[in-house]
Amino acid sequence: SQQGEEDPQALSIQEGENATMNCSYKTSINNLQWYRQNSGRGLVHLILIRSNEREKHSGRLRVTLDTSKKSSSLLITASRAADTASYFCATDVYNQGGKLIFGQGTELSVKP
Amino acid sequence: DTEVTQTPKHLVMGMTNKKSLKCEQHMGHRAMYWYKQKAKKPPELMFVYSYEKLSINESVPSRFSPECPNSSLLNLHLHALQPEDSALYLCASSPGFRSSYEQYFGPGTRLTVT
Numbered sequence: 001s002q003q004g005e006e007d008p009q010a011l012s013i014q015e016g017e018n019a020t021m022n023c024s025y026k027t028s029i030n031n032l033q034w035y036r037q038n039s040g041r042g043l044v045h046l047i048l049i050r051s052n053e054r055e056k057h058s059g060r061l062r063v064t065l066d067t068s069k070k071s072s073s074l075l076i077t078a079s080r081a082a083d084t085a086s087y088f089c090a091t092d093v094y095n096q097g098g099k100l101i102f103g104q105g106t107e108l109s110v111k112p
Numbered sequence: 113d114t115e116v117t118q119t120p121k122h123l124v125m126g127m128t129n130k131k132s133l134k135c136e137q138h139m140g141h142r143a144m145y146w147y148k149q150k151a152k153k154p155p156e157l158m159f160v161y162s163y164e165k166l167s168i169n170e171s172v173p174s175r176f177s178p179e180c181p182n183s184s185l186l187n188l189h190l191h192a193l194q195p196e197d198s199a200l201y202l203c204a205s206s207p208g209f210r211s212s213y214e215q216y217f218g219p220g221t222r223l224t225v226t
Contacts, residue, residue, distance in 0.1 A: 040222070042116070042202055043204075043215075045215065092211030097210060099160065101157075102156075103154060105152075
């Protein structure tokens with residue numbers, strides 16, 4: 001069953017602008033992760049946020065988690081053309097170890 | 113070495129062929145994963161090995177057969193595939209089978225079934 005849904009499905013911005021992507025999920029989680037995928041390539045881990053954390057930063061990335069609304073957001077500040085990629089949130093599944101369910105993803109295009 | 117390697121990069125096979133995909137990591141990770149990804153869709157988990165034992169099989173058809181010969185290697189044996197099995201097959205690894213670990217992904221094998 002689908003755990004994470006993301007919006008928007010696609011986002012097109014200019015270099016230097018901020019990009020915000022949202023992820024919603026259905027069941028309780030322990031951890032939520034964000035990954036990036038360049039076209040046709042493997043995924044790269046960006047950030048992990050635990051259920052008892054509300055916000056986390058890594059360089060130009062800021063992730064928030066609202067467990068009461070079962071949602072998370074990824075903010076990329078001062079975007080660059082190299083940020084063009086698909087971004088996926090991934091949530092764990094109760095009692096299933098490291099199993100992750102990926103959201104549908106947001107396709108980000110940053111125009112120079 | 114924080115790399116997961118996958119071979120081959122591309123594979124074209126007929127429906128009667130038998131082929132294998134290979135994945136390797138030398139990070140000492142004890143959990144390894146196979147995912148299938150169709151175009152413009154998220155990765156879908158197929159199999160998980162933890163400490164070289166099959167932990168999860170997501171009801172994958174038997175024409176896909178995973179194998180974990182040792183802690184560094186993961187194979188996916190393919191037989192009698194269907195055209196709808198054409199996809200990007202991704203391998204990943206993590207230090208252990210816990211969601212508090214990030215997963216390291218290989219570049220994938222682009223499979224086309226004719």
